[in-house]
Amino acid sequence: MGILKKTPESVYLIAGKPSDKAFVKNFLINKKDNELIFAVDSGLEALDSINIVPDIILGDFDSVGKGILKKYIDKKDIRIIRHNPIKDASDTELAVDECIKARIRKIYMLNCLGGRMDHTFANIYLAYKCIKNDVDVYIFDEFNKIYFRKSSFELNRSNLYGKYIAFFSTYRPVSNFYITGFKYPLRTQVLDSWLNPSLTISNELIEPSGYVSFEDGAVMVIESRDKKPDWSNNK
Amino acid sequence: MGILKKTPESVYLIAGKPSDKAFVKNFLINKKDNELIFAVDSGLEALDSINIVPDIILGDFDSVGKGILKKYIDKKDIRIIRHNPIKDASDTELAVDECIKARIRKIYMLNCLGGRMDHTFANIYLAYKCIKNDVDVYIFDEFNKIYFRKSSFELNRSNLYGKYIAFFSTYRPVSNFYITGFKYPLRTQVLDSWLNPSLTISNELIEPSGYVSFEDGAVMVIESRDKKPDWSNNK
Structure with a gap:
C-alpha cells in the first residue's frame, strides 16, 4: 500500500455488490482522510454506482464490466492489483492478505454477506484470519455487525x-x-x-x-x- | 405429527420471511401429498402472503400479526404448537426437534438464509443437528442449496x-x-x-x-x- 506515506489507520474493504447502496454510501461518509477504500472485484461496480472512488482496486475483474474498469485504470492516484482468475484464494482473501502485509490495524468489510453463501462463509472465516494476524475486523451490512x-x-x-x-x-x-x-x-x-x-x-x-x-x-x-x-x- | 396416519416422507420447514416469494411458491409447487408444510413463527406470514396453507404451525408468535394467526387457529386440519417466548432454543430449532421426534426422514428448510446472520448461522448449525440424527436436510434459497x-x-x-x-x-x-x-x-x-x-x-x-x-x-x-x-x- 505504497500510496500513502503513513500506514492508513484502517481500510474499508468493499467485497462485492451491495444489498443496499444507501447503506454503503452512508457508511463511507464517516471515512477519515487517513483511511483507505479498497474495492475488490465487483465491489468496484458497487462503488461506481454510488459515485465513490476507491484508493485501491484488486481483482481478476472477471465479473466487472470492462467500461467501468477503464474509468479507473489510468488514474495515477489509484493503485490497481490484478490477479489471475485461476488461484487458490478468493479476491477478497488476496485483498485481506495485502492488508495484513501492509500492517493495517483495522478493516471494515462491506458487501460481504447474503446472496451466495459460499462467499458469505468464506468472508466470515476470512475475518477470523485477520484476528489471528492481530488485525481488528468488523463485517457490516444493514442488519448485522459481526466480529x-x-x-x-x-x-x-x-x-x-x-x-x-x-x-x-x-x-x-x-x-x-x-x-x-x-x-x-x-x-x-x-x-x-x-x-x-x-x-x-x-x-x-x-x-x-x-x-x-x-x-x-x-x-x-x-x-x-x-x-x-x-x-x-x-x- | 399426529395428523397423518403415516409418517410424512418429508417436511418443508418455512422458517421466516422470504427474500423471494416467487422462489418459495415455485419450490412448494413440487410438494407431494405425503409431504407436510411446517410454518415456523413469521414463516406463517410468508406462506399467507402467497396463499399457501401450512399443515403445522409452531411459534411463540411474537413476530406474527394477530390477524393472520386468527385465520388459521381454529382450522381442524392444522396442528398448532405454541411456545413460550422465553426458551433456550429458537422456534426453528423446536420445529426441527419435532421433526426428529416424529422420525421424519427429510427436511427442506426455506427462508433460512440472509437478513439477520445470527438466524442464518443458527439455521446452518441446526441443519447439521438433523444430519447427526439421521434426518437428511437441505437448505434452499434462490441462490444456494446447502447440505x-x-x-x-x-x-x-x-x-x-x-x-x-x-x-x-x-x-x-x-x-x-x-x-x-x-x-x-x-x-x-x-x-x-x-x-x-x-x-x-x-x-x-x-x-x-x-x-x-x-x-x-x-x-x-x-x-x-x-x-x-x-x-x-x-x-
Missing part, C-alpha cells in the same frame, strides 16, 4: 448495532463461557454452536453494560437488528 | 443447483480430503476452513460426475448460482 473476540470482553448497550446479540463458537468449542447483564443469562458452560445451534441467538443486553467471559478459543459475535434505519437523508 | 455429508460422495453435474460448488469443514478439520472432476482439483489435504477461508469456493464440476473423498468429520456443501432463474411463469 471476533479472542478473550473475555465487555459490551455497552449504548454502542450496540441493534437490539439483538448472539455468540457462536468458532474453530473449536469455547470453554467456561458465561454472560452477565443479558435478558437470557447463561451460566458457565461450554459454548459449542454445533451442539446447541440456537442457544445464544436473539439475546438482548438489558443492563447498561454486559460481560462476556470465556477461557480459551475465540467467539464470533453478531450484533443485529430486524429493520434498517432510514438513510433517506443521505441518499 | 452436509458425513462420508465420501459423488456429484452429478446434471443435478447441480448452480454453476458453483464449495466445500467447508464443520465442527473440526476434515482429514484426507480430496476432490476429482472439478475445475480446481484438490490433492489430499486437511480441509480446515478457519485456516484456508476461500480455498474451496467458486469451484465448478467440469466432468459429468465428480468425487468428494474424506476420511472423517463432516463436510458442508454449498451449490450456488449468481442469478436466479425466471419464475415469472409460476407467479
Whole structure:
C-alpha cells in the first residue's frame, strides 16, 4: 500500500455488490482522510454506482464490466492489483492478505454477506484470519455487525448495532463461557454452536453494560437488528 | 405429527420471511401429498402472503400479526404448537426437534438464509443437528442449496443447483480430503476452513460426475448460482 506515506489507520474493504447502496454510501461518509477504500472485484461496480472512488482496486475483474474498469485504470492516484482468475484464494482473501502485509490495524468489510453463501462463509472465516494476524475486523451490512473476540470482553448497550446479540463458537468449542447483564443469562458452560445451534441467538443486553467471559478459543459475535434505519437523508 | 396416519416422507420447514416469494411458491409447487408444510413463527406470514396453507404451525408468535394467526387457529386440519417466548432454543430449532421426534426422514428448510446472520448461522448449525440424527436436510434459497455429508460422495453435474460448488469443514478439520472432476482439483489435504477461508469456493464440476473423498468429520456443501432463474411463469 505504497500510496500513502503513513500506514492508513484502517481500510474499508468493499467485497462485492451491495444489498443496499444507501447503506454503503452512508457508511463511507464517516471515512477519515487517513483511511483507505479498497474495492475488490465487483465491489468496484458497487462503488461506481454510488459515485465513490476507491484508493485501491484488486481483482481478476472477471465479473466487472470492462467500461467501468477503464474509468479507473489510468488514474495515477489509484493503485490497481490484478490477479489471475485461476488461484487458490478468493479476491477478497488476496485483498485481506495485502492488508495484513501492509500492517493495517483495522478493516471494515462491506458487501460481504447474503446472496451466495459460499462467499458469505468464506468472508466470515476470512475475518477470523485477520484476528489471528492481530488485525481488528468488523463485517457490516444493514442488519448485522459481526466480529471476533479472542478473550473475555465487555459490551455497552449504548454502542450496540441493534437490539439483538448472539455468540457462536468458532474453530473449536469455547470453554467456561458465561454472560452477565443479558435478558437470557447463561451460566458457565461450554459454548459449542454445533451442539446447541440456537442457544445464544436473539439475546438482548438489558443492563447498561454486559460481560462476556470465556477461557480459551475465540467467539464470533453478531450484533443485529430486524429493520434498517432510514438513510433517506443521505441518499 | 399426529395428523397423518403415516409418517410424512418429508417436511418443508418455512422458517421466516422470504427474500423471494416467487422462489418459495415455485419450490412448494413440487410438494407431494405425503409431504407436510411446517410454518415456523413469521414463516406463517410468508406462506399467507402467497396463499399457501401450512399443515403445522409452531411459534411463540411474537413476530406474527394477530390477524393472520386468527385465520388459521381454529382450522381442524392444522396442528398448532405454541411456545413460550422465553426458551433456550429458537422456534426453528423446536420445529426441527419435532421433526426428529416424529422420525421424519427429510427436511427442506426455506427462508433460512440472509437478513439477520445470527438466524442464518443458527439455521446452518441446526441443519447439521438433523444430519447427526439421521434426518437428511437441505437448505434452499434462490441462490444456494446447502447440505452436509458425513462420508465420501459423488456429484452429478446434471443435478447441480448452480454453476458453483464449495466445500467447508464443520465442527473440526476434515482429514484426507480430496476432490476429482472439478475445475480446481484438490490433492489430499486437511480441509480446515478457519485456516484456508476461500480455498474451496467458486469451484465448478467440469466432468459429468465428480468425487468428494474424506476420511472423517463432516463436510458442508454449498451449490450456488449468481442469478436466479425466471419464475415469472409460476407467479
